[in-house]
Amino acid sequence: MSNWSDASWGEFVRSKEFTLDRAVFLIAKSLQYPSLDIDEQLRILDSMGEELKRSIGSKKPTEIIASINEYLFEKHGFRGNEQDYYDPRNSYLNDVIARRTGIPITLSVLYMELARRIGFELHGVGFPGHFLVKHLYHDFAIVIDPFNKGKILSQEDFQHLLDKLYSGQVRFEQRFLDSVTKKQILIRMLRNLKDTYMHSYDYNKALTAIDMTVSIDPNLAEEFRDRGLVLYQKKFYGDALSNLTKYLEMQPDAVDADNIYQMIMDIQSFFRHDMYG
Template sequence: MDFSQPRQRFYQAIHPPDDRIDLALAALCIAQEEYPELDIEAYLNTLDTMAAEVREQLPAELYPLRVIRCINRYLYEDLGFAGNRDDYYDPRNSFLNEVIERRTGIPIALSLLYLEIAKRIEFPMEGIGMPGHFLIRPVFEESQIYVDAFNGGEVLFPEDCRERLSQVFQQPVELRSEFFQPVSSRQFLARMLTNLKGIYLSCLHVTKALGAIDRILLLFPDAPIEVRDRGLLYYHLDRLGQAKQDLERYLELQPQAEDAVRIAGLLDRLQEKD
């Protein structure tokens, strides 16, 4: 593969086993593709400094809720971090360097910042990829505490989560156990990139959307929707050989897909152009 330097560094960052992936490093590699001059080490050092400042403020008794209150006070009161409601779909909200600099972002990006500080003070937390919203929770047995990093670190219990989802979808939502499953590091990064993909497609930034898909496929090479969407973008860019390869691969992965007939028809048109 012919990778640019940021892409190569991202590939290296996601190469270790999932539980050893450095999420902050990988996220900054995603950002470096947008900001080629980005100094990744400087932002990692910033996270170290932030965590050290939190550690100085920790209470003597490290009960989970007390630690969460300490992190919340530091991030949201002292530094003024907040969810970006005014311009939610600004791509800068998804880049960790911009989140740190501008002190705002979307739920998953603010959750990443929170997780990285918690990790550095040895307070393990994990991401919870609920549909339509991203939360985090402390890692201890039968934890029923969730933290909404987008909403000032608000502490939620399962019933609060149901209400939050009902607000997101504007209709009653019944909780299901899969809503509360922790996400792996690769799933976390793929969700960040999927957000960027959607933003770029809505703005018709086809090349940038293609770059997001390429990186999702580095994480999950056989993700059928991404293979299909990359093939369709290749077709849009008149890169017909690559389009044909991806669309054929999509039908191999999903022969019973709802759009299989439409994709097969597109492949027939590509065959006629050969």
């Protein structure tokens, strides 16, 4: 990680200084943009928040949401990037601000951070396959889709979205609208980046994303598996072995346990052959 050890990143996300906006810019700095001026990026967000605040003329939640939507999607032209969804730039907030396009989670973080700057509280929603945000108004949740120009979603929309994502194989459950913590948002962003970089065979960046995720939550067994797989591809067989072994210790009944066990046996066989061959 550029300028950050795994330990110092982990200390930051557990510290009183932790904020979501600074953390997402730190992800960009660590993985892709080592010279990124985080304070300058925060000033850009602050400036956007001040500009947005001047356009707010009502305290009604739906009208505030309409003002945010007008500011982001009409005035400044932000949009969901459906043409090149898996471009890693969609996952870096500095790129999203500069290019005016992103994926659901980064557009949601931008939406949340601008709302926070005008005193309008929003929560992240870890909806399957498509991140959302919500505002709690008395006992009612107003659920918003920043990827689709801030549309307020109905119950019918939730199932329609699942059908689009999972071809009718997943039925909507109310728990899909549960709030997620800021750390869970970071983990979801880092996992998106991990998947992107693993698929493009950029194992160094994939490994950094995994290390940052484990620093937030060391109980995520799948990250040890994926770290083992990446280390195996990088031919660091000893480290791969320890991570894959830890994965099976944490998840002995995992659906891929047999495959991982076979990989462990292959590595051990390689070591024996190397030692005695």
